[in-house]
Structures are given as C-alpha cells and as structure tokens.
Amino acid sequence: NENFDLKEHPHSRLNILTGDWILVSPHRTKRPWQGKVEAAQADERPEYDPNCYLCPGNKRADGSENPEYKASYVFTNDYSSLLLNTPDGGLNDDELLVANSQRGICRVISFSPRHDLTLPQMKTEDIRKVVDVWQTEYQDLATYPWIKHIQIFENKGDIMGCSNPHPHGQIWAQNSIPVEVAKETQQQKEYFEQKGRSLLGDYLQLELKRGERIIFENEHFVVLVPFWAVWPYETMIVSKRHITSLLYFTDDEKTALADAIKRLTVRYDNMFETSFPYSSGMHQAPVNMGDHPYWHWHMHFYPPLLRSATVKKFMVGYEMLANPQRDITAEFAAEKLRNLSEVHYKSAR
Amino acid sequence: NENFDLKEHPHSRLNILTGDWILVSPHRTKRPWQGKVEAAQADERPEYDPNCYLCPGNKRADGSENPEYKASYVFTNDYSSLLLNTPDGGLNDDELLVANSQRGICRVISFSPRHDLTLPQMKTEDIRKVVDVWQTEYQDLATYPWIKHIQIFENKGDIMGCSNPHPHGQIWAQNSIPVEVAKETQQQKEYFEQKGRSLLGDYLQLELKRGERIIFENEHFVVLVPFWAVWPYETMIVSKRHITSLLYFTDDEKTALADAIKRLTVRYDNMFETSFPYSSGMHQAPVNMGDHPYWHWHMHFYPPLLRSATVKKFMVGYEMLANPQRDITAEFAAEKLRNLSEVHYKSAR
Numbered sequence: 181n182e183n184f185d186l187k188e189h190p191h192s193r194l195n196i197l198t199g200d201w202i203l204v205s206p207h208r209t210k211r212p213w214q215g216k217v218e219a220a221q222a223d224e225r226p227e228y229d230p231n232c233y234l235c236p237g238n239k240r241a242d243g244s245e246n247p248e249y250k251a252s253y254v255f256t257n258d259y260s261s262l263l264l265n266t267p268d269g270g271l272n273d274d275e276l277l278v279a280n281s282q283r284g285i286c287r288v289i290s291f292s293p294r295h296d297l298t299l300p301q302m303k304t305e306d307i308r309k310v311v312d313v314w315q316t317e318y319q320d321l322a323t324y325p326w327i328k329h330i331q332i333f334e335n336k337g338d339i340m341g342c343s344n345p346h347p348h349g350q351i352w353a354q355n356s357i358p359v360e361v362a363k364e365t366q367q368q369k370e371y372f373e374q375k376g377r378s379l380l381g382d383y384l385q386l387e388l389k390r391g392e393r394i395i396f397e398n399e400h401f402v403v404l405v406p407f408w409a410v411w412p413y414e415t416m417i418v419s420k421r422h423i424t425s426l427l428y429f430t431d432d433e434k435t436a437l438a439d440a441i442k443r444l445t446v447r448y449d450n451m452f453e454t455s456f457p458y459s460s461g462m463h464q465a466p467v468n469m470g471d472h473p474y475w476h477w478h479m480h481f482y483p484p485l486l487r488s489a490t491v492k493k494f495m496v497g498y499e500m501l502a503n504p505q506r507d508i509t510a511e512f513a514a515e516k517l518r519n520l521s522e523v524h525y526k527s528a529r
Numbered sequence: 530n531e532n533f534d535l536k537e538h539p540h541s542r543l544n545i546l547t548g549d550w551i552l553v554s555p556h557r558t559k560r561p562w563q564g565k566v567e568a569a570q571a572d573e574r575p576e577y578d579p580n581c582y583l584c585p586g587n588k589r590a591d592g593s594e595n596p597e598y599k600a601s602y603v604f605t606n607d608y609s610s611l612l613l614n615t616p617d618g619g620l621n622d623d624e625l626l627v628a629n630s631q632r633g634i635c636r637v638i639s640f641s642p643r644h645d646l647t648l649p650q651m652k653t654e655d656i657r658k659v660v661d662v663w664q665t666e667y668q669d670l671a672t673y674p675w676i677k678h679i680q681i682f683e684n685k686g687d688i689m690g691c692s693n694p695h696p697h698g699q700i701w702a703q704n705s706i707p708v709e710v711a712k713e714t715q716q717q718k719e720y721f722e723q724k725g726r727s728l729l730g731d732y733l734q735l736e737l738k739r740g741e742r743i744i745f746e747n748e749h750f751v752v753l754v755p756f757w758a759v760w761p762y763e764t765m766i767v768s769k770r771h772i773t774s775l776l777y778f779t780d781d782e783k784t785a786l787a788d789a790i791k792r793l794t795v796r797y798d799n800m801f802e803t804s805f806p807y808s809s810g811m812h813q814a815p816v817n818m819g820d821h822p823y824w825h826w827h828m829h830f831y832p833p834l835l836r837s838a839t840v841k842k843f844m845v846g847y848e849m850l851a852n853p854q855r856d857i858t859a860e861f862a863a864e865k866l867r868n869l870s871e872v873h874y875k876s877a878r
C-alpha cells in the first residue's frame with residue numbers, strides 16, 4: 181500500500197541481530213507528559229573524592245588500597261555477581277525446574293584517575309588507553325579455558341543503576357553464552373551460512389547508501405541508529421572491517437574506536453546539555469569455543485532519556501509483557517544526533 | 530556435585546515459559562547500595578481530583594467528558610500507540626530493513642471512580658467488577674476479526690511510567706502476536722505436543738508439592754514466585770483449571786481471581802509499607818487464529834523494588850546486553866511474601 185508511511189503510521193520493525201520485533205508509534209510524540217520527572221544530575225564533582233572507592237590511593241571494601249594510577253585501573257569487583265570458585269552442578273526436575281551452576285569473573289575498570297570526568301570529557305588519547313585495557317582484559321580473561329563469553333559494558337548515570345559517578349566500566353566473564361549473545365550468534369550464523377557474507381557487513385553497506393540513519397563515520401567505524409532501535413536515542417558503533425572481536429583491532433582501529441566513542445558521547449551530552457546516561461557494551465564472538473567467522477564486532481548504546489534531561493522512556497507494562505515500543509522513529513533520532521555539535525557544551529562555554 | 534547449592538552459589542535458571550535463562554547471584558545481597566534512591570511515593574490523594582482525566586465528570590484530552598460512573602469506566606486511549614485506521618503495508622530491503630504496518634486499539638480502564646484508591650485498597654467485590662470488565666473487553670475486542678492478540682495490563686506507580694495515580698489499567702489489542710507471547714506460545718505448544726498436558730498445569734503440580742515458592746492459593750488460583758523470576762518480588766497467578774483465556778472463567782473463578790489479586794497486592798503494599806509499584810498483565814491465547822489448546826491462562830506481576838520503598842533493581846548494562854540478573858533467590862522472595870499480612874498496613878493502623 182503506497183499510503184503506508186514509516187514516518188507516520190504505527191508499525192513493527194525486525195531486529196535482524198536478535199530476530200525480535202519492536203513496535204514503533206511515530207504519531208505518539210504529541211502525548212503530553214504528566215508522569216515521573218527525574219532529578220537533574222548533580223554535575224559538579226571534585227577531581228578527587230576521598231570517599232570514592234575508585235579514586236587513586238583510596239581504600240576499597242576488601243581492605244586493599246588502590247595504587248596511584250595514572251591512566252586506567254582494573255581490579256576484581258568486590259561484590260562480584262559471578263565467582264571463580266563456584267562448584268559445578270545443576271538441577272533438572274522433569275524439565276520444569278532447570279538450573280545450572282555459573283562460574284565467572286567480574287572486573288571493574290576505572291577509566292581515569294580523575295573523579296570529575298566522564299568518557300565524553302576525556303581526551304581521545306585517554307579513551308584510547310581504555311580501549312587498550314579492554315583488549316588486554318579480553319585477551320587475559322580468554323586464557324581461562326572454561327570462560328566462554330566476556331561482556332564488556334558501562335552503566336553511566338545513576339538512572340542506569342550506576343552507584344559511583346567516577347568514570348568506570350565493568351567486565352563480566354562467564355562459562356556460558358548469555359541470552360542476548362546467543363540470539364545474535366544464531367542470527368549472524370544463519371545469514372552467513374546462507375549468503376557467505378557478514379550480516380552486519382551487508383547491513384552497513386545498505387545503511388551507508390541510505391544515509392538517513394547514519395550519525396557519522398571515521399576511517400574504521402560507522403556510528404548509526406539501527407533501523408530496529410528500541411531506546412529513543414539508541415545507537416550502534418560497527419566496525420567497517422568484518423572482525424569477530426576486539427582482539428584483532430589494529431593500532432589504527434583502536435584509535436578510531438576511541439574517536440568514535442568520544443564524538444558519539446559528546447553528541448549525547450549536547451542533546452539535553454546534561455551528562456547523558458546510558459548503558460553501553462560490546463558484542464563479539466564467544467571465546468574458547470572454536471571459530472565464529474560470522475560474528476561481526478559492534479558496540480551498543482542504550483540511553484533511557486526521551487524528552488529532556490529529566491524525562492525518560494519507560495519500558496513497562498506493554499513492553500515487559502508483549503513487545504518493546506518506541507515513540508520516535510530511528511530516522512528522527514539519527515537526524516537529531518547528526519545535527520548536534522562535537523564540541524562538548526561545557527568546554528564550549 | 531553435592532556441594533552445589535541454589536541458595537548459595539551463582540547459577541542460571543531456565544524460564545520454561547520463554548525458553549530464556551536468567552542469572553541468579555544469591556551471595557550478592559550483601560552489596561551496600563550507594564546508588565540512586567527514589568523519592569518516596571506521595572501517598573495522600575483526594576477522593577476526587579478536578580484535574581484528573583480519569584475522575585468521573587471530568588474533561589479528557591479529546592474534549593469529551595467522562596460520565597458519572599459508579600464502578601469501572603472504559604474508553605479509547607486519547608494517545609493510543611496503535612490506531613484503528615493504519616493502512617496495510619510494509620518494507621523489506623534485502624531482509625535487512627524489515628517492517629510491517631501495525632493496526633490496533635488501545636483502551637484505558639479506570640478501576641474505580643475513587644481517585645485515592647489502588648487495587649489493594651479496593652474491596653474484593655469491586656475488584657471483581659474490574660475482572661468482569663476485562664472479560665467483556667476481551668470478548669468485545671475479539672469481535673474484530675483482524676485482531677490477533679489482546680494485552681491486558683497495568684502500570685502502577687510513577688516509577689513504572691504510570692502518569693496518573695488514579696487506579697487504572699490498559700488494553701492494547703493488535704493484528705499480530707507480540708514477541709513475549711510468541712515465545713510463550715512456542716514453549717507451551719512444544720510441551721503439549723510432547724506430553725499431551727499443559728506445561729503450566731504440570732509446573733503447578735510440582736510447585737504445590739514443593740511448596741517453597743508458593744505464596745498462597747484459593748479454590749481456583751495459585752499465587753507463586755516462579756522458579757525463574759527475574760524481578761526481585763516477581764510473582765505469577767496461575768489458574769488451577771487449564772483454561773486458555775479469561776473468556777472461559779466461570780462466575781466462581783472471577784470472584785476467586787479478584788480475591789487472589791486483592792490478597793497479593795495487599796501483601797505487596799505491606800512489604801515496605803508503601804504503595805508497591807509494579808507492571809502486571811495477563812498472558813493468554815491469541816484470538817481469531819484457531820484453537821490453542823496448549824495455552825494456560827496466567828498473570829505476571831513485575832515489581833521493581835529490591836531493598837526498600839526507594840531502592841529498586843536496575844536492569845541495565847549486563848542485563849540489557851547479556852542476560853537478566855537477580856540478587857535474591859525466588860525462594861527467599863516467596864518466603865518473605867508468604868509471611869506478610871493480608872491486612873493492608875493502612876487499614877491496620
């Protein structure tokens with residue numbers, strides 16, 4: 181039907197990476213908001229906070245002391261969700277009560293000795309050092325032969341459950357493949373077996389031709405709003421080269437990734453002139469499980485804000501029980517992000 | 530391994546209704562919380578609010594006026610996410626950009642003329658009237674032959690995106706099967722085809738024998754914390770009789786459902802002596818798509834609070850990118866809920 185218009189009419193979109201669908205209601209932005217308004221983020225922090233367990237030289241919960249580190253600092257999470265010494269075991273009662281022991285390692289990465297910074301406020305060369313640490317940690321964790329998956333991620337902002345504003349991320353490595361990663365493995369594998377090409381590689385080509393969901397690109401990465409984005413300003417960084425994991429990033433690629441992260445997160449902060457909250461993380465091939473030629477490295481950003489610095493999108497009743505739903509289109513979000521400055525609003529003042 | 534203990538060791542559990550796994554970290558409750566604390570809910574409201582679009586006699590956004598209703602009142606959402614008149618259509622670009630038009634109807638149900646009540650504060654006989662409306666609406670919406678799924682749900686509390694504290698729920702009916710429902714259809718169908726019995730029926734039998742996840746039961750319903758619960762105090766109401774949808778509820782069953790909802794939500798409110806937020810909703814057979822003998826009616830409650838009236842569980846980085854994760858076990862949650870009073874803390878004062 182030629183009257184049907186993605187910009188106007190409610191529709192579903194397929195997430196080719198997971199096989200799931202999302203509901204888009206483009207007409208719904210007119211809805212007035214009478215609901216919950218978040219407190220504005222307290223934004224002024226000292227360079228050093230004596231009470232912060234991530235600042236150099238401070239004490240941690242386990243009694244140890246952080247070194248006087250100058251760039252990044254990695255340690256095992258004092259409240260790890262996964263533990264190294266969990267005994268093997270499980271439960272299977274008539275296939276109705278099914279459980280398996282989980283073994284893993286949770287690490288914390290402080291991105292900077294400076295308590296008052298965030299990724300968008302750091303220099304690209306310092307973000308580059310974080311990329312190096314991600315690569316080293318991935319490599320190191322993969323030396324445990326029982327580790328199958330390594331999740332690198334960041335929760336930014338208290339609205340995203342981040343309990344310490346000191347810039348930091350996490351790594352959870354474990355002996356099994358998490359649900360979201362299993363779905364992406366399946367979808368990429370099927371496509372690769374059918375077409376002999378990377379699913380995301382082909383998708384990138386199409387998006388670059390279309391242009392409408394591209395935010396920017398550099399030599400090695402494309403930053404875009406995926407066609408099937410769920411969160412209002414959800415984005416994805418995709419490597420132009422078909423690489424299965426960050427283990428294979430060249431020196432140039434690592435610098436280009438730092439550049440992409442810097443420019444994307446500065447745009448985010450400029451959106452509502454606030455420290456823009458999000459959860460971000462990389463998806464890449466499992467480890468110690470043979471070859472995964474179909475895997476194509478990428479990084480997701482899931483930011484909750486919708487209307488302003490204080491009004492977020494709620495993924496609640498319908499979304500939890502039925503289907504993710506969004507009110508603005510991916511194309512609208514991409515255009516907004518594309519038009520934002522790459523000079524941080526704080527440094528521009 | 531006999532050392533492995535679900536009460537102590539990190540493990541994954543299978544959600545037999547969706548086929549997904551969740552990560553449980555029982556040891557992690559010791560973690561101190563330094564993160565976001567929600568504002569306490571403002572709890573005193575007038576019986577009638579002249580500015581509320583749900584109160585009897587008031588004006589709505591579309592200019593119409595609510596009647597002076599005495600029990601429940603149903604109307605089409607003034608900001609519907611799905612619309613009746615969406616033209617058919619779609620998009621399929623190389624199976625990479627895939628979209629389909631979505632048609633539907635969104636309704637709002639005011640549960641009571643009283644602005645100051647919530648379900649746990651209403652009389653069981655008045656909740657029973659809400660159950661009647663759910664049944665009538667389900668029946669009515671199913672008369673549109675193109676409607677395939679009817680999602681009945683409630684968002685309670687501003688932390689769950691509810692923009693008006695007047696007690697109300699929603700119904701979103703649409704021309705396709707949402708993701709979560711498709712998963713539950715698949716799982717129940719497979720089990721039924723293999724064993725010739727209802728998946729949830731067998732599960733109920735096992736849970737009733739075990740007892741450790743049961744909160745309470747009445748003549749027709751069991752209220753329990755599912756083995757695979759994701760949210761800290763997530764629960765499920767399951768009908769003892771294997772019925773595919775609320776269309777077939779008898780008079781007795783409708784009264785028993787009202788009783789189950791009343792007693793569960795009172796326990797919830799008593800947990801932290803606050804109006805306990807949640808999103809809840811029914812899952813049941815699709816409509817206008819033939820028979821679904823494997824479907825077994827049930828109702829999910831997804832409440833976000835973890836530690837207190839003001840500290841919730843954040844489903845963020847790891848959860849969004851990898852796998853849902855929880856810190857207390859389903860058994861611990863069930864025991865807490867089981868031991869709570871069924872007299873509302875406000876009426877007990």
Ligand SMILES: O=P(O)(O)O[C@H]1O[C@H](CO)[C@@H](O)[C@H](O)[C@H]1O
Pocket residue numbers: 215493494495496497498499505684689690691692
């Ligand atoms: O329809 P409401 O109450 O305005 O909106 C609420 O419920 C909807 C359905 O779960 C969500 O899409 C919205 O994000 C939420 O704020």
Ligand SMILES: O=P(O)(O)O[C@H]1O[C@H](CO)[C@@H](O)[C@H](O)[C@H]1O
Pocket residue numbers: 335340341342343564842843844845846847848854
């Ligand atoms: O590990 P943190 O920062 O204490 O905790 C935060 O991130 C975790 C991983 O996404 C979540 O499980 C927690 O709910 C969240 O508060």
